Amino acid sequence: MSLRPVSEPLHVVQSRRDAALDWLVAAVPYVGFLGAGFERRGDELTALLPFQDMLIGNPVLPALHGGATAAFMEVTAIIELAWAALWEDIEAGRIDPSAAGASPVLPKTIDFSVDYLRSGLPRDAYARARVTRSGRRYASVHVECWQDNRAKPIAMATGHFLMPEIG
């Protein structure tokens, strides 16, 4: 492993990681459509879905659209998976987001299964994904989505993904 020296200045490390994350997220137009974003602490990602009216599926309650929640969780899984797969390359400086034509090859969803636990309130939602199994070709990911209370998820999901061919 050719990881960078520990003495590397903090701002260099941070900007390299942030640039890589921005590059990854920008590669998926649908993230922009949902208005979702990602926050990073070290290698841990938290996805954010700021509330907007167009995410509503039940105007009477009102409640978030189940499809919007599912899409948000699926995006969270894909970005987490790509991020985890690219982490060593990012740290080794082998990824150059500024290079022309450089766009990440993303995992493809094979199946995605969502359990809806509570109705999504008209406010911001968050999600975190955990890669439960990562193989050369297939990966399994678990996602939790919550709003005000981390201990009361509004939905949980598991999905299987086909990993991009390397090389």
Place this chain on the structure above:
Amino acid sequence: MPDMDDAMDDVLTRARAFISALPHSRALGMQVDRFGGGHAVLSMPWDARLVGDPATGVLHGGAISALIDTASGASVMSHPTAPTSTATLDLRIDYMRPATPGQTVTAHAHCFHITRTVAFVRVTATDDDKDRPVATGSAAFTLTGAVGVI
């Protein structure tokens, strides 16, 4: 039977009004093509904003999920037991192949079994090639206000 046709048109008109009142479905450009008897067919035109991978122009799975979820919920509402409202309990989607860029995706949902409290749905989504599904789904929905199993 003109009266019957009028009644069907009226149901479809009300279903269209209902779906177009759902902000997220409207944002995704969904249309109701068929509604009634536990069947709902909804379509969603290709749109650059909904792409998952710009290199291929293929729609994001999330957009397909939203279409499938909406069609599923609509099939429950179209069931003869006439539930007044429904919410998704769980939804599983299998993605068979990428939807062809530029083509409208259509989801046909069938609410094939209903109890007093739960509705079960199967869905198939296709693009122009109707013989090869883009995705299939199965879902369970909560029910309120159904008049009972017919």
